Amino acid sequence: MLKVCQQSKDIVLDKIKQGKLDAIAMSNSSFVDDIILTMYNMNILNCLYDSFNDKRHHNTHTPFDLVIALAIASKMKLKTSLSDIPYAIQDHRLLSSIGYNIVDKNGSGLMSEGTIRHLIGKYSWEELFDYYNRTIQDFIMPRLDIKPNIHILDCTNIEVNLNNDNYEQSTIAIDKHGDIARGYKLSTIRGIVNDVGIIEDIRFGTLKTHDLALSKDMLKTTKCFNSGDILINDRGFISRELTNFLKTKRNVDTYIPLKKNMEAYKIAISAARKENNWSPHPSGRKHQFITLVCDLKDYWISQNHNDDVPINACVVHDTKYDKYYVFATTDTKRSAKEIVQIYELRPEIEEDYRQLKDFWKLEDFKSTKINVISFHIVCVLFGYLFYQLYLMTSEGEKYIGKSLPIIAKNYQLKQFAYLILYVDEYFCIFSFIEFVDYFSNCDEQTKGLLRNFLTI
Template structure:
């Protein structure tokens, strides 16, 4: 079956319905999910993803677009067990985008519960179909897909599709990061390793720490996810531009540079223009190669034990560097802005609450002097060449934080750009902390680490499709001009987009229209006699067909 996505055309379907013409009528609730799949289907994103998916099957009985769409629908609902696929497909809105030929609602002949009647894609089923494809088909295909091929598909083919749809901002800002994915302490998790972590979930070496600190550490089994994330300067959205799931004890540096090479190979030079990294990726040779071969400027902080850090610190101590005050950019407005019109009693209540908070703040002991920041200063050094392994000149941004007790904290950023503006470099580096918040959202609110299988291919499948679903949803919200929702968690986005009322969906000629119950009732009551007769005859015929569709069914 070819991929057919129904087009939203309210006026056309309404005019035809007033003349008694329609194909099918149904009730829907998950309109947001329907619109999401209609978007990626109408823009041919879904079809292109399916065409390039690295299926290990020689014979394709179920179209790959249904596999990709079903996988995305599960991740959209925060469900990762394939056994829950029938639940997701019945309560979700994915099938509404593909029309009644794929699936339509009906009643279970034994229990009377609402279920689905699906045509399916082959004639192998003995029982009548209640899902467009079997959940075991999804699980087996995901299990059989090689992790290396799946990573390559996401890092190359998916990126080409996103580029075709202008998903990448003209400034070309990308962030690199590595994050640990913790799993239960079960050695059957393929490719996982057991490592010692401190109370902040940072890996430590048991031979290099004292007994007091070791008592606060614990052994945890983990993987590591190395990722490339694309954003704009305002941080309005975050799109995954590459990722790789590896054992937790492997170094992330070579993996990230491989992701950068693969991205440039897939979409060409000029898309990635600036790469912002943390200290874990320090590699002078690779930083220089990125600049020379790909034209990518790298922004990264220095470690204090590096020779180049000591060289710059010597210039600072000799007072050969001029510092200037630094003020961070203003914070973004809150995700949930305060209402413009507030009742008087609520205003009085809030005023009293603020007064109480101020009194508590005044009575609280002052913070330690070594934690009170007095001022921040920055200085820039251009064309710095004392890093032997880096073949390109560097711009160094020296940052000094002055505290109330008199001590000064110095840290440095280096970049291969040509601006030499320290304030810009520090402002840009603030974007990197945003990727940590995105990882927190995925882990806490989308259950990225709630793996239901110990098979490495299924673990990679879950991570890749969560990242793909997250990126496509971010792109979808941008296109419908709801970028404000990109800063929310996935459950918050679903609640915000979820309609508070049920809708009636009317299909006709590969188009559909949505009506509230009141609108649909008004349309029916104002139809002409001829149109009413035609609609009544077709509705009765559809009812007879639906009651006869499910005869031999499995238990619900």
């Protein structure tokens, strides 16, 4: 049974006098606790509540946003099982600020399959992903006045056991390595804010869904685009119609690498060779040179050619391997140097996705139920979001550019001289000195009760 605990030292002490005590925990702080506490101080945790549409008619005494907050902390601490959520936070600073915690009254695991159904059974998997989008777009970004003008689109496969067809709504497809795989697909728009990226819009689908099909509606309707923004794509999103739409209807410029079998790719290389006006690659790659090719509109055409917008491209020549790369854009005011510099913001996202899967355990599902899977993914994404927001603070900026696994490995766990006592629906926090004074004034029976928990 899930139990919400409220902070009250007077009630806890009174119940201890009656011989009642459920647990004593030592306060400690990890890197994750520092992040969560910072999110609380920035009023970000309130956004989880403000954006939540509570459809329950019963059992509303359990705040769903509190469950989400603790679940996020649990995922960030790499505790992927739903039963790990109790006591996910043991930092007295954060518990004191929030004033609530959740514990497992029966010791049978907080989030059994039945409890999950009880808490989120009224919500479809689509609503859970909508909850993430609504929270970030309508609450967190406005509260922090975050307005990215450069966005990166990408899809990632979320794979499960190929031989287990119990994964609800999973499909089988050929992955990018040519192997057969089962699972799902996640499409994301990531906004660049200074040196960090915020996952600001998401769509979820099955593995066999094409990247473009999954993403098209999101690109046409997302609230995250503003006039004059930039969208960086990869080859999986090549669509003349969509490129035209974004430029003409939303005034968003697209940057995308062209495929070798495209006429525009071949014409761009031919023109670059003919002009022979190469400049060194701005990243200092001594074997690579760049040049600008303009007016490629007529070589990448849609069914409605009259609607096609102008296209320029930066051609990159790798002289060591004699290979060419063509990066096209609808932003025709840009130089070759600017085009390649903007596009090279994109490779960073691949490392982020690798960390989401390998370190954050995005694919580590403990259930085959689509609601539970969606709940896990959303909590991991919120955790990743909190980490990115933390990097934007004065406390977190020193970690920019550093690998999260390395940060977590090298972080020194802080042990505080505080104890957290739980009994029934309440908890309280003692400093070590306070507890020693309290213990010394207790009768022998109470001391015996306390000793039982201190020696466990």
